[in-house]
Amino acid sequence: MRTMKVRWELVKALVSxxxxxxxxxxxxxxxxxxxxPMFMAVIYAFFFRLLSGRAANTPSIIVGVxxxxxxxxxxxxxxxxxxxxxxxxxxVAFPRVILPLSTTIAAGVDxxxxxxxxxxxxxxxxxxxxxxxxPTLVFLPLIFLVHALxxxxxxxxxxxxxxxxxxTRHLVGVLLSAFFFLSPAMYDLSFIEAFAQEMSPWVLDxxxxxPLVGIFTAYRWAFLPGTVMEPTLYMWIGLSLPVILLxxxxxxxxxxxxNFADFV
Numbered sequence: 001m002r003t004m005k006v007r008w009e010l011v012k013a014l015v016s017x018x019x020x021x022x023x024x025x026x027x028x029x030x031x032x033x034x035x036x037p038m039f040m041a042v043i044y045a046f047f048f049r050l051l052s053g054r055a056a057n058t059p060s061i062i063v064g065v066x067x068x069x070x071x072x073x074x075x076x077x078x079x080x081x082x083x084x085x086x087x088x089x090x091x092v093a094f095p096r097v098i099l100p101l102s103t104t105i106a107a108g109v110d111x112x113x114x115x116x117x118x119x120x121x122x123x124x125x126x127x128x129x130x131x132x133x134x135p136t137l138v139f140l141p142l143i144f145l146v147h148a149l150x151x152x153x154x155x156x157x158x159x160x161x162x163x164x165x166x167x168t169r170h171l172v173g174v175l176l177s178a179f180f181f182l183s184p185a186m187y188d189l190s191f192i193e194a195f196a197q198e199m200s201p202w203v204l205d206x207x208x209x210x211p212l213v214g215i216f217t218a219y220r221w222a223f224l225p226g227t228v229m230e231p232t233l234y235m236w237i238g239l240s241l242p243v244i245l246l247x248x249x250x251x252x253x254x255x256x257x258x259n260f261a262d263f264v
Contacts, residue, residue, distance in 0.1 A: 010094055014102035015109065018077065059125045060188050063223050064216050066118050068185040070111040071151055071212065075176060077103040078155025079162045079169055082260055089260050096257040097250070100155035108148050115140075122223055134225045143218045150211050150242035156249030160256035163263050183212040188220060188227075208234040211241045 081099040082089065089096065119133075126132055162168040184192065196204035207213060214235045221229035231239065 007095065007098065011098055011102050011105065014098065015106045018103060018106035057188065059122045059224055060220055060227075061186050062118060062122055062125075063219050064185040064188070066111070066114055067147065067216055067219050068180060068183065068212075069114070070107055070147065071154075072176060072180075073107040073110060074104050074151035075154050075158060075172065077107060078151075079158045079172060081155060081159040082163050083166075096260060097156070097253060100152065100159045100253070103159075104148060104152040104155050107151065108144075112144075126225070131225050134221070134223060134227065136222045136229075138222075139218070140222045143215065143222055146218075146239065146242060147215050149246060150215065153242055153245035153249040156253045157245070160249075160253045163256065163260055179212075182207070183210055184216045185212075189213065189217050205232070205234045208232055209238045209241070211238045211245075214239040 078100050081103045082096070085099055123133065158168060158172060192204060192207055196207075214231060217227075217235075218229060220227045
C-alpha cells in the first residue's frame, strides 16, 4: 500500500513538473493550450472554405482540432519521456512506465482544461444556429478515456524507440504531419465518404482503421446535434486498436527499459 502511494506521489510530481516546465517563462501560461488549437481551427476553417468553396462547419473543426492537439502533445512529450529524464533514471529506482504515463496525464490535464473553453465556444456557435448540445455529451468521459489510452500506447512505443534510435523524433515529426491530414481533425467523416464514393468503397474501409477516425467522430457525436455515429466493422477494428497497441507498447517498453540507463 505504501509503495503504491509513493509511486502515485511520483506520478503527481512528474505531472506537475511537466505542466510547469511547459509554460515556464510564458506570459500567457496555460492559456496557450487553448489559444493554439483555437488559432489552428480558425485558420483551417478559412482555408477549408477557400479550397472547397463552401462554408466550413466551424464547431466540427473546433472539436476535431482540439482533440488532435491532445494526441500531438502526448506524442511529442512522450517521445522524450525517457531521454529527458536521464538523471532521474540513473539515480532513482522506480517503475519506468511512470514516465510515459505522467506525460500522457499532463497532456490530458491540458486537454480537459481546454474542453471547458471548447464547450463555451461550441455552445456559442450552436446557439447562433438555434441549436444546443447533443444529449450524447454524457458519453464524453468514455470517449476521453479511449483517446487517452491510444495516446498512452503511442507514448510507450515512441518513448522506448527514442532511447535507441535518436532519429525517431525527426521521423515522427514528419509522420505526425501526415497523420494529421489522414485523421478527421479539420474535416468530418462525411468528407471522406463523399471522396470514397467517387473512388472506391475500400478507401473508406481502409481509412476507418485509423483509431482517430472513430475517436474524433465520437467526439463530434457527443458534442454536435445531428452527428451520426454508426461504426462500421472497420471502424470498430480501429477503435479496438488502442487496446492492442497498449499491449504491444507495454511489452516493448518493458523489454527496452532494461538498458535505459546505459543509453540516456
